[in-house]
Amino acid sequence: xxxxxxxxxxxxxxxxxxxxxxxxxxxxxxxxxxxxxxxxxxxxxxxxxxxxxxxxxxxxxxxxxxxxxxxxxxxxxxxxxxxxxxxxxxxxxxxxxxxxxxxxxxxxxxxxxxxxxxxxxxxxxxxxxxxxxxxxxxxxxxxxxxxxxxxxxxxxxxxxxxxxxxxxxxxxxxxxxxxxxxxxxxxxxxxxxxxxxxxxxxxxxxxxxxxxxxxxxxxxxxxxxxxxxxxxxxxxxxxxxxxxxxxxxxxxxxxxxxxxxxxxxxxxxxxxxxxxxxxxxxxxxxxxxxxxxxxxxxxxxxxxxxxxxxxxxxxxxxxxxxxxxxxxxxxxxxxxxxxxxxxxxxxxxxxxxxxxxxxxxxxxxxxxxxxxxxxxxxxxxxxxxxxxxxxxxxxxxxxxxxxxxxxxxxxxxxxxxxxxxxxxxxxxxxxxxxxxxxxxxxxxxxxxxxxxxxxxxxxxxxxxxxxxxxxxxxxxxxxxxxxxxxxxxxxxxxxxxxxxxxxxxxxxxxxxxxxxxxxxxxxxxxxxxxxxxxxxxxxxxxxxxxxxxxxxxxxxxxxxxxxxxxxxxxxxxxxxxxxxxxxxxxxxxxxxxxxxxxxxxxxxx
Amino acid sequence: xxxxxxxxxxxxxxxxxxxxxxxxxxxxxxxxxxxxxxxxxxxxxxxxxxxxxxxxxxxxxxxxxxxxxxxxxxxxxxxxxxxxxxxxxxxxxxxxxxxxx
Numbered sequence: 001x002x003x004x005x006x007x008x009x010x011x012x013x014x015x016x017x018x019x020x021x022x023x024x025x026x027x028x029x030x031x032x033x034x035x036x037x038x039x040x041x042x043x044x045x046x047x048x049x050x051x052x053x054x055x056x057x058x059x060x061x062x063x064x065x066x067x068x069x070x071x072x073x074x075x076x077x078x079x080x081x082x083x084x085x086x087x088x089x090x091x092x093x094x095x096x097x098x099x100x101x102x103x104x105x106x107x108x109x110x111x112x113x114x115x116x117x118x119x120x121x122x123x124x125x126x127x128x129x130x131x132x133x134x135x136x137x138x139x140x141x142x143x144x145x146x147x148x149x150x151x152x153x154x155x156x157x158x159x160x161x162x163x164x165x166x167x168x169x170x171x172x173x174x175x176x177x178x179x180x181x182x183x184x185x186x187x188x189x190x191x192x193x194x195x196x197x198x199x200x201x202x203x204x205x206x207x208x209x210x211x212x213x214x215x216x217x218x219x220x221x222x223x224x225x226x227x228x229x230x231x232x233x234x235x236x237x238x239x240x241x242x243x244x245x246x247x248x249x250x251x252x253x254x255x256x257x258x259x260x261x262x263x264x265x266x267x268x269x270x271x272x273x274x275x276x277x278x279x280x281x282x283x284x285x286x287x288x289x290x291x292x293x294x295x296x297x298x299x300x301x302x303x304x305x306x307x308x309x310x311x312x313x314x315x316x317x318x319x320x321x322x323x324x325x326x327x328x329x330x331x332x333x334x335x336x337x338x339x340x341x342x343x344x345x346x347x348x349x350x351x352x353x354x355x356x357x358x359x360x361x362x363x364x365x366x367x368x369x370x371x372x373x374x375x376x377x378x379x380x381x382x383x384x385x386x387x388x389x390x391x392x393x394x395x396x397x398x399x400x401x402x403x404x405x406x407x408x409x410x411x412x413x414x415x416x417x418x419x420x421x422x423x424x425x426x427x428x429x430x431x432x433x434x435x436x437x438x439x440x441x442x443x444x445x446x447x448x449x450x451x452x453x454x455x456x457x458x459x460x461x462x463x464x465x466x467x468x469x470x471x472x473x474x475x476x477x478x479x480x481x482x483x484x485x486x487x488x489x490x491x492x493x494x495x496x497x498x499x500x501x502x503x504x505x506x507x508x509x510x511x512x513x514x515x516x517x518x519x520x521x522x523x524x525x526x527x528x529x530x531x532x533x534x535x536x537x538x539x540x541x542x543x544x545x546x547x548x549x550x551x552x553x554x555x556x557x558x559x560x561x562x563x564x565x566x567x568x569x570x571x572x573x574x575x576x577x578x579x580x581x582x583x584x585x586x587x588x589x590x591x592x593x594x595x596x597x598x599x600x601x602x603x604x605x
Numbered sequence: 606x607x608x609x610x611x612x613x614x615x616x617x618x619x620x621x622x623x624x625x626x627x628x629x630x631x632x633x634x635x636x637x638x639x640x641x642x643x644x645x646x647x648x649x650x651x652x653x654x655x656x657x658x659x660x661x662x663x664x665x666x667x668x669x670x671x672x673x674x675x676x677x678x679x680x681x682x683x684x685x686x687x688x689x690x691x692x693x694x695x696x697x698x699x700x701x702x703x704x705x706x
Contacts, residue, residue, distance in 0.1 A: 186683070197679075197680065197681060197682045197683075197684070198675070198678060198679045198680070198681070198684060199671075199674060199675045199678050199679070199684050199686075199687065200684075200686060201701070201706055202668070202671045202675075202687075202697070202700075202701040202704075202706040203698070203701040203702060203706060205671075205686045205687060205689060206689060206694050206695075206697045206698035206701050207698060208686065209689045209691065209694040210694050210695060210698055212691075213691045213694065216691065217695070220695065221695060221699070222699070223698070223699070224702060226702075227698065227702055596682070
């Protein structure tokens with residue numbers, strides 16, 4: 001406008017006389033002409049308005065009647081602005097949301113819309129945090145904070161008044177859980193081994209609480225190692241093991257450390273573990289992704305007395321370093337467990353391991369990408385080995401012959417065997433185990449579709465080995481999709497072998513997993529869990545995917561296994577309505593009605 | 606011995622002298638206390654009075670609260686965990702370990 005006056009004195013010959021300013025404006029694409037025209041137009045409009053305003057005033061009075069409790073004499077510009085703001089609010093998402101919430105209670109028309117829009121408008125115009133305002137109730141002056149509560153009329157409340165109001169609002173009715181709603185939580189608890197009735201032990205409750213407040217704890221005090229282990233488990237599960245919480249676990253006087261999730265630690269933290277616990281003999285660390293060569297070098301330099309080394313996923317450690325470790329410290333190793341190594345640890349390293357760790361009693365190698373049949377030869381030379389656990393990658397072709405050799409040379413001293421996913425191993429392996437092993441307590445042979453029912457039955461019949469306590473034979477079955485019942489001569493653990501197994505080990509067995517052994521017949525189950533048979537020590541039984549299982553058989557199982565704590569029945573859809581004893585967790589039922597000592601719970605999906 | 610089997614309540618005493626009288630059945634959730642009360646060799650067996658010198662009053666109070674909480678809810682499903690004040694939880698953890706509950 002100022003520029004306009006500069007330019008305007010002679011309106012007649014605007015084209016001929018241009019000021020410097022006009023030139024400057026033109027060079028920036030602003031036309032003085034345009035500015036002047038706009039001004040003229042606005043002037044003209046302003047003159048016309050008084051007439052219109054008079055006409056509108058009658059309408060406006062009517063319009064403003066509804067929401068404007070707070071209406072005060074305002075100038076028309078302010079009012080127009082507010083109306084525009086309200087119109088904008090009416091179009092906004094928030095308005096739509098609030099309206100949707102309200103319509104449940106009252107479905108009036110426009111009046112409500114106006115009122116609601118006004119409310120939102122007021123809420124937006126409330127004093128900002130840090131400003132002063134008067135309390136709506138007691139009129140006291142106070143400083144607004146982000147936590148200040150709004151009163152019933154839209155104003156803000158002071159601290160005292162909002163406390164009073166909150167106290168009135170509080171005490172919502174205690175929510176009663178409808179049956180079925182907590183199904184997911186119930187199943188999760190069952191999988192954690194919690195029985196669905198009664199309280200948890202005080203110990204578990206406290207450990208959970210400590211885990212909740214782990215970041216406020218500076219020192220654990222004199223916690224015994226067993227509790228430290230349990231806390232480590234819970235914190236690992238919550239993924240709360242960090243450099244900060246690690247400090248709580250570092251005890252110079254303790255000789256073992258177990259951390260099941262080290263993913264958030266870095267190389268320095270591993271140094272800290274080794275440096276502050278010089279007496280370590282047992283190192284059990286999982287998810288050790290950031291572990292590097294230096295850590296092993298440190299162990300070697302200090303000549304640490306490590307006997308048990310359990311590491312999951314230390315992929316940054318090189319083959320050269322592994323070999324050095326075995327050469328320098330291997331003679332002390334009593335147990336070695338390694339999981340998930342994809343970049344290092346090849347057959348040559350495995351060979352050196354067998355060579356330099358002659359005292360190994362326990363060896364577990366799972367999912368090592370670079371080893372295969374070749375390393376099996378070395379295992380036969382471990383003359384102290386008592387526990388063997390192997391699982392290669394799915395793609396690895398395995399040969400039965402090498403396993404036979406292992407059984408032939410060290411089978412007599414083995415106490416536990418776990419061979420998973422040796423798909424092509426055949427009945428000869430069973431014969432060799434039958435022949436050579438006589439001290440086994442635990443046997444795991446899983447994911448195989450080559451063993452025959454006959455072979456397995458012969459294996460468990462007249463076996464000189466005493467009764468087993470831990471048996472996992474899951475997924476021994478034929479996998480021909482076109483023939484779900486399997487061939488005439490049953491493949492895998494079927495009726496005969498199941499009966500033979502329970503004949504052999506029934507007296508001592510504690511843990512039995514026969515999930516997916518789907519050729520076991522109804523009759524065989526009936527015979528094994530017949531009246532009069534008793535398996536006094538059986539605590540864990542997994543019969544998932546045994547589709548013949550029904551309510552009757554389940555009750556038979558409960559009768560024959562008085563100590564049973566967990567029964568896993570995924571995909572046993574014929575279990576519909578069971579009465580389970582106290583203290584037992586039935587896992588994996590779908591939509592079954594379960595009765596525990598008079599308490600009925602109906603599950604829904 | 607005869608007397609202790611009759612009495613329905615037992616007294617637990619903390620190291621700072623607080624006494625808590627609670628039902629025997631509730632206290633016997635703790636196998637430590639159960640063994641001490643059941644044994645005729647110990648004084649506790651005959652008097653039904655257990656001195657727990659390892660626990661101070663505030664902790665023992667919470668322990669007793671747990672005993673009763675456990676007794677009350679033992680036949681119910683989906684019982685929520687008892688509320689434990691965070692400042693007590695480490696001490697209580699040690700106590701729970703000692704009492705084997």
